[in-house]
Amino acid sequence: MSGRRVVSFPSSVELGPVLAHLVACRAAKAISSHGRFSLGLSGGSLVSMLSKELPALPQLDCSKWVVGFCDERLVSFDDPESTYGLYKNQLFSKVNIPDSGVLAINPSLPVEECAEDYTRKLKETFPQEDIPMFDMLLLGMGPDGHTCSLFPGHPLLEETEKIVAPISDSPKPPPQRVTMTLPVVNSARCVVFVSTGGSKATVLKQVLEGGEGPVLPAALVVPTHGELLWLIDDPAAASLTLQVERPGPGAKL
Numbered sequence: 001m002s003g004r005r006v007v008s009f010p011s012s013v014e015l016g017p018v019l020a021h022l023v024a025c026r027a028a029k030a031i032s033s034h035g036r037f038s039l040g041l042s043g044g045s046l047v048s049m050l051s052k053e054l055p056a057l058p059q060l061d062c063s064k065w066v067v068g069f070c071d072e073r074l075v076s077f078d079d080p081e082s083t084y085g086l087y088k089n090q091l092f093s094k095v096n097i098p099d100s101g102v103l104a105i106n107p108s109l110p111v112e113e114c115a116e117d118y119t120r121k122l123k124e125t126f127p128q129e130d131i132p133m134f135d136m137l138l139l140g141m142g143p144d145g146h147t148c149s150l151f152p153g154h155p156l157l158e159e160t161e162k163i164v165a166p167i168s169d170s171p172k173p174p175p176q177r178v179t180m181t182l183p184v185v186n187s188a189r190c191v192v193f194v195s196t197g198g199s200k201a202t203v204l205k206q207v208l209e210g211g212e213g214p215v216l217p218a219a220l221v222v223p224t225h226g227e228l229l230w231l232i233d234d235p236a237a238a239s240l241t242l243q244v245e246r247p248g249p250g251a252k253l
């Protein structure tokens with residue numbers, strides 16, 4: 001890992017534009033180095049943040065973006081629980097990501113086959129790599145320390161072979177999901193967690209500073225060669241004792 005940064009903002013109002021700028025910068029860098037930008041999305045509050053902030057960027061060109069999902073709920077696209085469905089309505093309709101650049105699950109398949117189908121799509125998109133190397137993954141963290149659909153104490157945390165795994169017993173509904181595994185997450189060039197709100201303060205301290213108890217899934221995200229950024233807000237940072245960056249207004253990362 002090339003160093004972890006923990007950056008806190010007064011609130012998600014200040015965080016959002018900085019995240020959007022960071023995504024656009026990494027996109028420009030990736031496109032100039034290898035001709036496209038591969039981005040993995042997560043659900044939760046990221047959907048509304050990205051859908052507000054990315055289209056607001058001047059002259060954002062997403063024509064060379066390839067977008068996948070760090071995890072996805074196995075529900076139809078028109079179900080309000082579908083992460084793809086939310087992004088389709090709120091973001092993809094506003095930016096020029098080509099349809100062929102969106103890697104979505106096939107929600108009509110049983111969960112095992114759905115994971116195999118999504119594995120195949122990732123392998124086709126990253127034909128040169130045994131483990132797909134996304135330019136950037138955007139992750140959230142649940143109050144239990146889960147990220148993607150990797151939950152505390154779940155056997156999927158030990159997965160080393162599969163790049164995508166099915167899960168049928170998610171403790172957070174809906175129970176059936178597919179998720180990227182830790183080997184893929186930790187191969188990314190840049191991983192960005194976005195976690196805000198006072199309800200995250202205790203778990204954030206556990207994940208970032210350790211302590212007694214099992215290592216939580218979000219703490220297992222340690223990119224082998226890539227960058228790791230935690231973008232948080234001051235209520236989420238309230239219990240931290242480690243050094244936190246607090247950029248001034250208008251700062252860029």
Ligand SMILES: O=C(O)[C@H](O)[C@@H](O)[C@H](O)[C@H](O)COP(=O)(O)O
Nearest residue numbers: 042043044045046140141142172
């Ligand atoms: O699939 C899910 O159930 C959610 O996507 C979930 O994993 C979410 O990403 C985290 O709970 C963080 O949520 P917030 O971004 O809202 O804190």
